[in-house]
Amino acid sequence: MLFSLIESSRSALASIIAHGLRSFLTTLGIVIGVASVIAVISVTQGMSSFIGDTFASLGSNSLTIQSYTPFEDQMKGIRARLTPEDMELIERRAEGIASITPVLFANRASQIKFGSQTAFSRIMGTTYAFQDVSQSYMSLGRFIAQSDNLTRRRVVIIGDKVRENLNMPDNPVNEYVDIGGEWFKVVGLMEAKGEIMGQSQDDMVLMPYNTMRSLQGNQARTDIQIQLSLSESAVIENVTQQLTTLLRNAHDLDSDEDDDFQIQTAEQLMETFDTVINMVTIVIGGIVSISLLVGGIGIMNIMLVSVTERTREIGICKAIGAKRHHILMQFLIEALLLSLLGGLIGLAIGYGLGTLISSSIPSFPAASIPLWSVALALGFSGFVGVLFGILPAAKAANLDPIDALRYE
Numbered sequence: 001m002l003f004s005l006i007e008s009s010r011s012a013l014a015s016i017i018a019h020g021l022r023s024f025l026t027t028l029g030i031v032i033g034v035a036s037v038i039a040v041i042s043v044t045q046g047m048s049s050f051i052g053d054t055f056a057s058l059g060s061n062s063l064t065i066q067s068y069t070p071f072e073d074q075m076k077g078i079r080a081r082l083t084p085e086d087m088e089l090i091e092r093r094a095e096g097i098a099s100i101t102p103v104l105f106a107n108r109a110s111q112i113k114f115g116s117q118t119a120f121s122r123i124m125g126t127t128y129a130f131q132d133v134s135q136s137y138m139s140l141g142r143f144i145a146q147s148d149n150l151t152r153r154r155v156v157i158i159g160d161k162v163r164e165n166l167n168m169p170d171n172p173v174n175e176y177v178d179i180g181g182e183w184f185k186v187v188g189l190m191e192a193k194g195e196i197m198g199q200s201q202d203d204m205v206l207m208p209y210n211t212m213r214s215l216q217g218n219q220a221r222t223d224i225q226i227q228l229s230l231s232e233s234a235v236i237e238n239v240t241q242q243l244t245t246l247l248r249n250a251h252d253l254d255s256d257e258d259d260d261f262q263i264q265t266a267e268q269l270m271e272t273f274d275t276v277i278n279m280v281t282i283v284i285g286g287i288v289s290i291s292l293l294v295g296g297i298g299i300m301n302i303m304l305v306s307v308t309e310r311t312r313e314i315g316i317c318k319a320i321g322a323k324r325h326h327i328l329m330q331f332l333i334e335a336l337l338l339s340l341l342g343g344l345i346g347l348a349i350g351y352g353l354g355t356l357i358s359s360s361i362p363s364f365p366a367a368s369i370p371l372w373s374v375a376l377a378l379g380f381s382g383f384v385g386v387l388f389g390i391l392p393a394a395k396a397a398n399l400d401p402i403d404a405l406r407y408e
Contacts (some may be wrong), residue, residue: 007394013337022160026302027342030384034346034377035353037285037292042354042367045279048274049368058249061098062133065090065226065243068262071077080260081223089250090226094242096234101129103210103225106180112162112205120164123179123205125212133227141173141188149208157188159202179205180215236265280352289380295342296384299335303392307331328393335389344383 017023030061086100107121108208113119128137131143148155156177163172168186175186184207193201215223232299240263247261317327346371354367 012396021352022302023338023341027295027338027345029291029298030342030381031295031346031349033289033292033295034381035350036371037289038347038350038373038377039353039357041281041373042286042351042369043357044263045370045373046354046358046365046368048277056408061232061234062242062265063228063230063243065228065247066262066264069168069261070258071139079223081260082226084224085226086224086247086250089246090228093246094239096231096242097134097237098229098231098234099129101127101208101224101230102167103130104209104216104222105225106212106215111180111301112166114166114168114175117166119162121162121203121205123212124324125207125209127209130157130206133229137191139189139191140171141186144189144206144208149210151212153208154182154184154211154213155187155207156184157190157206158186159190159200159204160192160204161200162205163189164323165203179207182215182344203335214371229230238267250299265279278304287355292380292384296339296388299338300388300391303331303389304395305336306334307392307396322399327396331393331396332386332389335393336385339381339385339389340378343378347377377408 012365016108039228065082067082069078070221073080083100086099086367090097091100102125104125106125110120110123112121127149128144128146136143138157141157145159147153158168158172158177158180162168165175168175170191172186176183177186178184180211190202190204190206231237243263244259248259251260254261300366351367351369358365358367
């Protein structure tokens, strides 16, 4: 049996080499299909790995609380809010919290000027605890101090993208910028963090929380975001339940009313991104996999032509003692080798395309091919080859040797 398999493989390989151009054209559908699938998977998996590493750097023990208003309520002019009193309540009553800070986003002063340069950026008011919660570290200068917040000092920390957009010096510390008609002294430059999904994490300006409130006129209806980190011994599910109970009671929500706030963890955000990326991969991969089936049909057609061309050869083989299963095995192995050859070429081209796409887009993560995608591509290619090789192989195996020898 082993000898028969080796001989069938040798004959199949010899036939493929003897008809090199035809063999290549036969595998072209498989090559295109596998290359397309691998290119899509390599780009999306590279993106997924990068996003996973980015969220991991945020810390698995951090939480973000923000207000939530359903769309239908927004249309009615209803707006849920989180207030400084909510944060104070959490700070007093909740257990397992290591650091907590408010984040107040600018509603008007999103424009920042330096000399003749103007840029738009995310401008936020926060406290010294933001550095611990967000794991933001300084490249130059210092972070917001508690005294800055107490005295409403006009100081800011900027991200490297802001420095770049404003054409500021490499060391912008002690420079002054104009925000909303007010002058602020730059006291620190944050370490660069890169981009997520095309959104720069370095395009931000931080100022003391009380300074931001004074710019907004200490509005009574301030809506803040609350960010906190947990102590090492805290269980994130228990803390989340505590926070939910505290805020529902503080907002006088009945048992049948939905929460007017959202509590998000870095893991939840990662799961959301993973779900989206996996769905995109499956949909696009499913669409381009159709070309694999087209490639399989191409293999079947060419193999049927090959059977017709080699009818006399098959007749001679049978006349000198070749059994039906020998002929069947030879043509099945030939179809399998053709499809696997196409799969291997497609793998190389697909990875090259994925790398080219990733490198041609600025700040895009590098392409990555997981082992499961390699196994899936080759396995599916082999399956297609065997599936569409059965009919030609069966036709060859069932030829009558006398009729085959008479074939012109």
